[in-house]
Amino acid sequence: xxxxxxxxxxxxxxxxxxxxxxxxxxxxxxxxxxxxxxxxxxxxxxxxxxxxxxxxxxxxxxxxxxxxxxxxxxxxxxxxxxxxxxxxxxxxxxxxxxxxxxxxxxxxxxxxxxxxxxxxxxxxxxxxxxxxxxxxxxxxxxxxxxxxxxxxxxxxxxxxxxxxxxxxxxxxxxxxxxxxxxxxxxxxxxxxxxxxxxxxxxxxxxxxxxxxxxxxxxxxxxxxxxxxxxxxxxxxxxxxxxxxxxxxxxxxxxxxxxxxxxxxxxxxxxxxxxxxxxxxxxxxxxxxxxxxxxxxxxxxxxxxxxxxxxxxxxxxxxxxxxxxxxxxxxxxxxxxxxxxxxxxxxxxxxxxxxxxxxxxxxxxxxxxxxxxxxxxxxxxxxxxxxxxxxxxxxxxxxxxxxxxxxxxxxxxxxxxxxxxxxxxxxxxxxxxxxxxxxxxxxxxxxxxxxxxxxxxxxxxxxxxxxxxxxxxxxxxxxxxxxxxxxxxxxxxxxxxxxxxxxxxxxxxxxxxxxxxxxxxxxxxxxxxxxxxxxxxxxxxxxxxxxxxxxxxxxxxxxxxxxxxxxxxxxxxxxxxxxxxxxxxxxxxxxxxxxxxx
Amino acid sequence: xxxxxxxxxxxxxxxxxxxxxxxxxxxxxxxxxxxxxxxxxxxxxxxxxxxxxxxxxxxxxxxxxxxxxxxxxxxxxxxxxxxxxxxxxxxxxxxxxxxxxxxxxxxx
Numbered sequence: 142x143x144x145x146x147x148x149x150x151x152x153x154x155x156x157x158x159x160x161x162x163x164x165x166x167x168x169x170x171x172x173x174x175x176x177x178x179x180x181x182x183x184x185x186x187x188x189x190x191x192x193x194x195x196x197x198x199x200x201x202x203x204x205x206x207x208x209x210x211x212x213x214x215x216x217x218x219x220x221x222x223x224x225x226x227x228x229x230x231x232x233x234x235x236x237x238x239x240x241x242x243x244x245x246x247x248x249x250x251x252x253x254x255x256x257x258x259x260x261x262x263x264x265x266x267x268x269x270x271x272x273x274x275x276x277x278x279x280x281x282x283x284x285x286x287x288x289x290x291x292x293x294x295x296x297x298x299x300x301x302x303x304x305x306x307x308x309x310x311x312x313x314x315x316x317x318x319x320x321x322x323x324x325x326x327x328x329x330x331x332x333x334x335x336x337x338x339x340x341x342x343x344x345x346x347x348x349x350x351x352x353x354x355x356x357x358x359x360x361x362x363x364x365x366x367x368x369x370x371x372x373x374x375x376x377x378x379x380x381x382x383x384x385x386x387x388x389x390x391x392x393x394x395x396x397x398x399x400x401x402x403x404x405x406x407x408x409x410x411x412x413x414x415x416x417x418x419x420x421x422x423x424x425x426x427x428x429x430x431x432x433x434x435x436x437x438x439x440x441x442x443x444x445x446x447x448x449x450x451x452x453x454x455x456x457x458x459x460x461x462x463x464x465x466x467x468x469x470x471x472x473x474x475x476x477x478x479x480x481x482x483x484x485x486x487x488x489x490x491x492x493x494x495x496x497x498x499x500x501x502x503x504x505x506x507x508x509x510x511x512x513x514x515x516x517x518x519x520x521x522x523x524x525x526x527x528x529x530x531x532x533x534x535x536x537x538x539x540x541x542x543x544x545x546x547x548x549x550x551x552x553x554x555x556x557x558x559x560x561x562x563x564x565x566x567x568x569x570x571x572x573x574x575x576x577x578x579x580x581x582x583x584x585x586x587x588x589x590x591x592x593x594x595x596x597x598x599x600x601x602x603x604x605x606x607x608x609x610x611x612x613x614x615x616x617x618x619x620x621x622x623x624x625x626x627x628x629x630x631x632x633x634x635x636x637x638x639x640x641x642x643x644x645x646x647x648x649x650x651x652x653x654x655x656x657x658x659x660x661x662x663x664x665x666x667x668x669x670x671x672x673x674x675x676x677x678x679x680x681x682x683x684x685x686x687x688x689x690x691x692x693x694x695x696x697x698x699x700x701x702x703x704x705x706x707x708x709x710x711x712x713x714x715x716x717x718x719x720x721x722x723x724x725x726x727x728x729x730x731x732x733x734x735x736x737x738x
Numbered sequence: 739x740x741x742x743x744x745x746x747x748x749x750x751x752x753x754x755x756x757x758x759x760x761x762x763x764x765x766x767x768x769x770x771x772x773x774x775x776x777x778x779x780x781x782x783x784x785x786x787x788x789x790x791x792x793x794x795x796x797x798x799x800x801x802x803x804x805x806x807x808x809x810x811x812x813x814x815x816x817x818x819x820x821x822x823x824x825x826x827x828x829x830x831x832x833x834x835x836x837x838x839x840x841x842x843x844x845x846x
Contacts, residue, residue: 146846203842205807227844244809244834247841252792258845265753265790265800266842344756351755352788383756472846505757505793 144279144475145183147224150200154189157196161213162186165197168213172220182224195235209235251521252503257484259492260308260468261508263353269387272394275355281400283471287363288408291474296367297323300470302478304490309335309426309463310538310567311643312489312556315470318460321450322368325458330370333454333461334361335431336377336384339423340539341590343570345494346464348506350377350384353468354391358414360467362400363474365412368460373414376431380421388416423540423594426568427642428461430596441598442642463568465494485511489555493566499536499573502527509554516550519573531576534658538567540587540594541647543654544580563654565647579676580659581666585613587651594644601639605632606648613652617677621667630656675737678722682738685726687712689734696726696735746783748827751800755789761796762814769816770799773823782827795838801826812838 149169153162166184173179192198195209206229208219215233222228227248247253258264267274275281287296301316322330334357338346350357361373377385392414395401403411422440424430430440432454453459469491473481482490489511498504501523509518515535519525526532534544543564545552552558556566574583588610597603609632612625633649633656640646656663665671672680685696685705690712697705697713704719705726715726715735727735750770754763770784790798795812801822802808809832811822818836825831832840 205841244832244837244840247810247839247843250839253839253843256791256843258843261791262845265751265787267787268751268785269788270786348755348757348789381756383759476846503792503794505795506789506791 144282146181147183147204148202149182149184149224150187150202151184152189152196152198153186154193154196156189156193157198160196162197162211164213165199165211165216168216169220172217173224176220176225178220178224192235198235201229204229207235208233251524252505252507255509255513255517255522256507257492257510258508259472259481259484260349260356260465260494261352261506262472263356264348264506265352267353269352269354270390272355272391272398275353279475280355280471281359283473283475284359284362284400285406287366287474288406288410293323293367293369296363296474299474299478300367303473303481304478304485305466305469305473305481306489306556307463308465308469308493308568310541310565312566315462315466318450318462319364319367321448322370322458322460325451327458329457330368331454331457331459332361332364332368332370332373333428333431333435333459334373334375334377334464334467335426335428335461336375336381336464337419337425337431338378338464338568339421339426339594340541340568340570342496342498342572343539343568344496345506345569347378347381347384348496349464349468349494350381350388354384354388355395356468356471357388357464358391358395358401360462360470361414362405362412363470364460364462364467366410368458370460371411371413373412374417374435374454375414376417376419376425376435378421379418385416385418392416422596423590424596424642424644427644429642431461432459439596441596442644444641465569486553486555488557489566493554493569495569495571497523497571497573499571500526500530500575500578501573511555512553514551514553515545518554518571519550523573526573526575532573533576533578534574534580536564536572536574536583536651537570538565538647538650539570540591541565541643541650542567542570543650544574544583544658545654546658548658563657564650577674577676579617579672579674580655580662581613581616581672582674582676584652584655585610585617588613588648591644591648595648596644599640599642599645601636602645602648605636605639606645608632609636609649609652616663616666617672618679619666619670619677621663623667625667626656626660626663681722682717683715683720683722683724683726684736684738685713685715686734686736689732691732691734693731695729695731699725699729701725746781747804748781749783749785749802750823750827751785751787751802753788753790753796753798753800754786755793757789757793758796758798761793763797765816766797766799766814766819769819770823773820773827779828791843792838798838803827803830806830807841809840810838811836 197211199208297320305315306312336346425434425440429442434440449459492508494508503524536544592607592610595602633653692710702719702721704716707713752767797814798812800808822833
């Protein structure tokens with residue numbers, strides 16, 4: 142069965158035919174072939190649309206855009222602009238006489254304009270609790286194709302050709318991972334969906350499972366056929382109640398429809414999936430720890446090799462992929478590797494889902510083609526920084542990632558470029574930081590997170606991260622010493638070298654990248670006992686500028702420490718002994734009279 | 739969940755991902771259900787979906803009148819829902835000051 146991205150519903154009622162709609166059809170088909178779009182776009186001749194006076198008329202679905210009074214000359218422009226570039230041609234659209242639509246199109250809104258949805262193809266469109274709606278949008282079509290008309294080798298070949306790389310963070314080629322697992326001897330093999338999303342500020346996996354659970358199941362089914370697995374596990378966090386609920390529903394529905402279980406689609410293929418709930422340890426995102434947790438052991442990483450592809454869950458060959466990777470698989474099988482590999486950059490194909498959070502106007506979940514620049518992410522999609530603040534950095538890749546400064550805003554996002562910049566792609570967390578963020582404090586935050594989450598198996602990670610945290614905390618407290626910076630760099634390298642898994646191997650990244658790009662902030666803390674961003678409490682004092690104070694007493698009434706005093710109609714004063722540096726006075730002052738030094 | 743399944747002249751989708759629910763999507767859903775009851779509206783489908791992506795503008799919902807492009811509404815309150823239901827769902831007039839955008843996203 143063939144599916145199309147867009148349908149052009151061209152009217153072939155008598156009125157439109159006499160106005161030349163068949164000539165329009167021929168012109169459309171010519172242009173589609175010219176742009177090699179004939180397999181993606183279908184031209185459908187419909188019955189009378191009723192609006193004969195404006196004929197020939199055409200509706201573009203699913204965009205729902207209505208074109209009128211078409212002529213052959215309009216078609217090349219229309220196909221190129223709307224169908225190829227996704228920009229509807231205003232001039233050919235119907236505008237109701239009196240009423241002009243003041244509501245913008247989705248494609249006019251910066252947040253949506255640059256996105257291209259593959260893994261999130263059904264987001265906001267279907268009811269995630271109904272398998273029928275997933276099927277109605279072409280769901281399980283790829284599974285049918287994989288089970289009935291493709292061999293295991295062909296599926297793996299397709300995945301390899303697509304260039305899809307693991308979306309969990311490491312970016313290992315998915316097709317290769319499948320091939321390695323498929324080649325292993327043994328009857329029993331497993332596949333695992335890694336939904337242990339632990340990065341602060343990241344919610345890609347949760348959102349995919351919540352809005353489209355069947356896409357993950359379908360991807361796993363295709364992977365199971367390719368690898369020869371008979372059972373799959375979804376490892377997902379207990380903290381994701383809605384995702385869990387919807388996943389459970391989806392599993393039940395898939396079983397009822399015969400898409401899970403025995404003899405799936407009458408092809409003799411057997412596969413089922415069970416859910417394993419994780420209790421929320423960050424290290425479980427690491428695959429060997431995850432396997433430990435699945436087996437009921439403590440989640441501690443182990444030496445690789447053997448890789449899970451050789452010896453995974455209960456010593457059987459196991460293929461572990463991230464939620465987003467699995468959700469992308471059906472579209473690659475359905476539309477082909479050639480289609481997928483056209484999107485993205487040389488080394489990173491396709492699209493990536495990011496959770497864009499922090500100091501940006503539009504926060505949310507975005508899916509963009511690889512190779513988009515950080516500037517486009519922050520300013521076009523994110524809408525810029527709220528409150529006219531200056532952009533300072535983007536933190537990518539969570540606690541394993543780093544901070545990328547403003548000078549690298551034009552960096553195209555792909556696996557290699559982010560690594561070169563001292564960060565990582567990671568699972569797709571993207572935290573925007575503005576001028577009010579202290580980079581030393583950011584490093585301290587992530588080190589604090591990691592010292593809690595280190596499993597403790599490797600000494601370098603367990604002790605090293607903790608010592609780094611203590612030193613950075615000292616710097617924040619104004620107790621930093623000149624020799625701390627080289628010591629931190631040495632420690633960072635030691636933790637990197639001495640840790641078995643990626644948690645320790647990347648734990649120094651937030652610290653090292655801030656040291657690399659924002660060294661002057663560390664130096665200001667150490668040498669001048671000054672926090673340039675005004676965050677580190679030990680190094681700042683709040684003051685009221687008597688020239689700006691209008692004696693409205695708002696600060697005085699709202700100070701939780703009763704540190705502000707002063708007579709009515711006279712400038713107020715802060716008692717530094719009592720002040721707890723909470724910043725309430727600064728937030729409340731309408732006259733910007735409260736300053737931080 | 740879904741009320742009044744089958745064919746209808748309009749479909750209203752409330753975006754109920756975790757972000758939407760945290761921003762008050764359940765209240766929006768309840769307000770919508772109240773709108774459907776009094777007076778009883780029979781040809782409107784109310785359904786749910788996941789996150790629409792723009793979490794900072796939740797709660798959101800999408801109104802689709804049969805044969806027309808969908809319209810997304812953002813930053814909803816119960817009062818806005820009442821207005822949108824009365825003006826857009828029942829009478830087909832887009833409530834421009836609450837609407838975020840018209841049309842669909844680029845998929846695939």
